[in-house]
Amino acid sequence: MKKHYLVTGGAGFIGSNYVHRLLRRGERVTIYDNLSRTKRNIEWLQAEFGEKAFDLAVGDVRDAVRITEAASGADVIAHLAGQVAVTTSVVNPRDDFESNALGTFNVLEAARASGRNPIVIYASTNKVYGGMEEVELFEEPTRWRYKDLVNGCPETQPLDFHSPYGCSKGAGDQYVRDYHRIYGMNTVVMRQSCLASSQEVITPFGKKKIYEIQPGDLIHSGWGWTRVKHIWETGVKPVRRLTTMQGHTLTLTTNHQVVRPHGLYSNRDFAYGDFLATLPEALYAPSWERVEQQVLTENEYLEKVRSRTTDRRCLNEAQKISESIIPLTGDTLLAVAEVVGWLFGDGHLGIHHRQSREAPAYNVQFFGSKSELEEIKKQMNWLGIPVSAVISSYSESELPSGHIVKGNSARIQQQTLPIFTLFEMLGVPVGDKVRVGYSLPDWIASGHHLVKRAFLRGFFGAELGKVQTDSYLAPSFAQSKDVNFLDNGREWVRKLRDLLYEFGIETSYFEGKPETYKKGETVQMTVRLLGGKAMFPRLAEIGYAFSPQRSSRLNELLYWLGTNTTPEFFEPAIQLRKADGHLIWDSLQSFENLGEQKVYDLEVEDPAHLFLAGGVQVSNCIYGPRQFGIEDQGWVAWFIIAAVMGRDITIYGDGKQVRDILHVDDLLDAYDLVVEKIDVAKGQVYNLGGGPANVMSIWAEFGPRLEKLLGEKIEVARGDWRPGDQKVFYADISKAKRELGWEPKIGVAEGVDRLFEWVKTNKSLFSK
Incomplete structure (x- = not known):
């Protein structure tokens, strides 16, 4: 049964990604946001799904009457709105308190007043743990490290806020937990770490029409088989057909992204001869049929x-x-x-x-x-x-x-x-x-x-x-x-x-x-x-x-046979066309507008979110999008954006501070699991982060990697330690794994590299 989701802060980084996921699934969504930062994410969602695909309530969580109206029919409230920067909280602590502590109180009261006992997911922060000065550290050449907390900081670590931001988020944290204890509400606290941000589909058993795909089906990503998580109908939209030199055909909307040599691109501006990543054997795979044959009883x-x-x-x-x-x-x-x-x-x-x-x-x-x-x-x-x-x-x-x-x-x-x-x-x-x-x-x-x-x-x-x-x-x-x-x-x-x-x-x-x-x-x-x-x-x-x-060798040969060239030229020429996995770069030959058709999309478990449609590698969503961060919030995205756009970067402290990094898709998986397992999760606090397997020091290790991606040295300014800064923080996520069955799937190296490519490809988004 579909649910009605209210997402406060739904125009922000996490919120817009969550709304995008919910709309793909066909859920009813209301975005509640004061639009104080940017409307770009709202425009993006409207372009993807249509202006009437979701309800937009422009308002502030400090407005108790307005948020109560918005929450009256919600089954799930994802409370993501608030003030997000430590430095801003130091400069203007009253505004920080009203946005975070009072705003969270208003959301909880709105949920209680609705009489529906909705699920309330509260996005807290690791800043509630403060500096953790009592925890012994030791210094390595490129990072600080916990001496005894091998698995990271657990949820049982004493709270010690250290900054107005930590205080306001911690107050909200405690309110959320006590509203469960006192009123029996379905509330959950998520203490989050840093975040990086008519077509046939190829299955092992033949080519399926996209509407024949079911959740759990195996489909080809271009590197191997991946499982389908969700599939949904997105409406009736104008589509066009792309055809490659080798005969692959792909029918899609003009804004759907397709893999090219330097990343993912909307096909709107494709031209004759552009390279697309293809799987040659897909041309020969039989059409899938439902097998009614039964074996064994x-x-x-x-x-x-x-x-x-x-x-x-x-x-x-x-x-x-x-x-x-x-x-x-x-x-x-x-x-x-x-x-x-x-x-x-x-x-x-x-x-x-x-x-x-x-x-x-x-x-x-x-x-x-x-x-x-x-x-x-x-x-x-x-x-x-x-x-x-x-x-x-x-x-x-x-x-x-x-x-x-x-x-x-x-x-x-x-x-x-x-x-x-x-x-x-x-x-x-x-x-x-x-x-x-x-x-x-x-x-x-x-x-x-x-x-x-x-x-x-x-x-x-x-x-x-x-x-x-x-x-x-x-x-x-x-x-x-x-x-x-x-x-x-x-x-x-x-x-x-x-x-x-x-x-x-x-x-x-x-x-x-x-x-x-x-x-x-x-x-x-x-x-x-x-x-x-x-x-x-x-x-x-x-x-x-x-x-x-x-399989890879067969695909190379199939492409080569399509060129009608003699074998002795195979090896040098195929290297120019070889893409990742089993894929070959084929050239675009033509495209044809087909009018309006019913359109579907799907989400896969493959961490790159790619799958093969008509033998061409496409994306089911934008990788790590919609984070237009500021310097002290979302440091991974900020450093990448600043490096690509030539903006100033300031490193506070010694640059060896260690953080765990969590990709937004992994975070949203946890949100989904909380809703699914609310009987287990209600009243609980969960650390959500990359955990000890996904850590990096913010400049001593991250800086060289970013310079390698950029291809040049990056000059940075240096500043003193700030109030609330921690030399080390990474979360112990074992409770979420144990109780929810959740753990991150996207590693640090992969997440950073792909986010860099996305920012570089979409520089125009950051010039506004």
């Missing part, structure tokens, strides 16, 4: 597990698996088919009988490179099936030729009966695949064509070699079989070849001579894909699951 699966064990823990795990994914159908079935394909290629199911225990051990193992195994882990997590971390070990093995292979190997595994039983029932062979008989499971051989494709994607990721760009030589895969099981192996290979033929891929087959290997004679069976250059688009229709290196 709950009774079949649970009866099989019960026949093997009475262990309560195993039975509970099997019940969870059954409830979450069985019967296998839809995208879940396709995801499992990819995993099964890898297990047929480079996996192992084993039963080990141990002398020390009556019950045997059941093991499911995946082998591959670390990057491949991390991709498999993501998919298993998406399915809700736990696996181990990547395990690396040194090993030596003898090939059938007699050669000894030495080196590090990697695997992930799960040693539980329920997971073993799941894959066994899906037809994955048990034991040494060289010396057991098996066949292509019927649910794949006679299944939906997308199920067959998913199985081949997984098998190719494990077994099929990389494409050869210097010769266009088709890749091959090889499997060995004990001579006693050779007929079975030939039948297995025949069925694989028949499956490939269904996708338009012809193959050749040959056998090596029998070789003695460990327990007996084996024969290597090799299958090579045929068809020359014409074969590669057919291969792209299937692709390589879980194998970033093979």
Whole structure:
């Protein structure tokens, strides 16, 4: 059910980003703001969603009557308005008190008067902890550090305000907590640290229309698969179609941002020949269809597990698996088919009988490179099936030729009966695949064509070699079989070849001579894909699951084939076109206005907020926008803006003061979790910051990084320490992680670098 949100300070940095998120979700929003700073964020929101997309109440939180009127129908109040600077509080402490302490009191009274008991989220500050002089510090060459508070400052740290700003925010902090204790109101305190600020979409299982996407779906970011958090309809708007030289098409509004070599740009001013980041294999991906096929029933699966064990823990795990994914159908079935394909290629199911225990051990193992195994882990997590971390070990093995292979190997595994039983029932062979008989499971051989494709994607990721760009030589895969099981192996290979033929891929087959290997004679069976250059688009229709290196090379070759150029020029030329991840820079060929259409947008978990639409990398929102900070509030943004715009920077103290940095998107994730888990959060105080993993000294460490980004030395002025300044502050965020399941996803380096690029790209916003 949609909620009515009142956001005080909704025209500010955090507020406008929160409103943007809420409107994307289709929530009803009222912005309450005195517009004392700028109307730019209001204009931005109106341009994005329309003037009637939200209600704007121009008013001040010091006006008790006005805020009471605005709050009368709210389900959630995010109180973000107030005076935000320590220096201003020192110069004008009365104004600071009235804005922060009195303003917060008025908001709480307005919420109480509404009779609705709305959720009230109060944005407090780490300044309520004061200087923390009793906490012992030690000095390092580029930073100060806590001696004993390894995880940072906890919520239980005594308050010691140190400045009028700390006093006014601390008073509000206490009011918010006591209104819960006395009146039972749903209030939560967030002590925040510094903040840095008709289209098809590519999924692993085919191209979906954007309106077919559901929250939780996997889609391609350009670097890998990312999960969709939200999708929403934004109305009917004018759109146009962009077409690249290679044939990628993208239908979008003119203000939607698209990735170009130097950052994100609105496509409004694009011109012929402009580079866009594209994924060539997206041209060949099949259209997604809803797979109605069902595999396994709950009774079949649970009866099989019960026949093997009475262990309560195993039975509970099997019940969870059954409830979450069985019967296998839809995208879940396709995801499992990819995993099964890898297990047929480079996996192992084993039963080990141990002398020390009556019950045997059941093991499911995946082998591959670390990057491949991390991709498999993501998919298993998406399915809700736990696996181990990547395990690396040194090993030596003898090939059938007699050669000894030495080196590090990697695997992930799960040693539980329920997971073993799941894959066994899906037809994955048990034991040494060289010396057991098996066949292509019927649910794949006679299944939906997308199920067959998913199985081949997984098998190719494990077994099929990389494409050869210097010769266009088709890749091959090889499997060995004990001579006693050779007929079975030939039948297995025949069925694989028949499956490939269904996708338009012809193959050749040959056998090596029998070789003695460990327990007996084996024969290597090799299958090579045929068809020359014409074969590669057919291969792209299937692709390589879980194998970033093979996928990247295939995308390079697909782009190269579109240029109709000979192989010897491949390597030097492709370097000019190679973008990040699997992406290639393609050139814009044309654009066409299409009139008005229904428009959708979505939000993804990818920290860069990027996804592929029509094979072109676009953004679902502006990265770190709308912070037009002042020098003593939002120091990360201010220093970057000042450096880019050539403005003066003043460093107070020694520049080795340490702060944790939190990206606005991570902060807003916490707000959403508070609303979702209000029964847990009400009456609580939570530190929200980057935590000990995301800290940086404000100039001794941040300055050199900024100079490197800017490409020149930055001259700064120096000033004395100011009232309320702290040498070290970073928050202990373990309570928010424990109770809300929240933690930051965007690291310091990534956040700073991307914010710098955004400011540099949008300099016009800061010249007003």
